[in-house]
Amino acid sequence: MIYTMMQACKEADMTYQALKYYCNEGLVPNVKRDKNNRRIFDEKDIKWIKDLVCLKKCGMSIQEMKDYLALCLEGPSTITRRKEMLSVKREELLSSIQELESCVDYIDWKQQFYDDVLSGKRPYVSNLIASK
Helix, strand or coil: CCEEEEEEEEEHCHHHHHHHHHHHHCCCCEEEEECCCCCCCHHHHHHHHHHHHHHCCCCCCCCHHHHHHHHHHHHHHHHHHHHHHHHHHHHHHHHHHHHHHHHHHHHHHHHHHHHHHHHHCCCCCHHHHHHC
């Protein structure tokens, strides 16, 4: 199947502007064009574009995605380096998850504190308002 830019955006769940930017930055290699010189994409392109969306969500910068793409285009000899890049991103994501879980724990604690104050189980204490 062949996809237009709009169809590709819908398939990959990204904006038209983002896909155009990725194409202009060379992140979608071998972009084909129709008889009217509009970009068109095949199934392999769509799979790669979805990969780019995921890599972006993983926190990869445009330059990191370019570096990763360059390694992919070199073939199997770069698999070890690609694995290393992904491993670093994975560790960063796990660290972010831990930070977010700590934030959720804080909010849960604070909500319980407010519930306890509202129900009369504990007095209200503030670190911001001086006690009398």
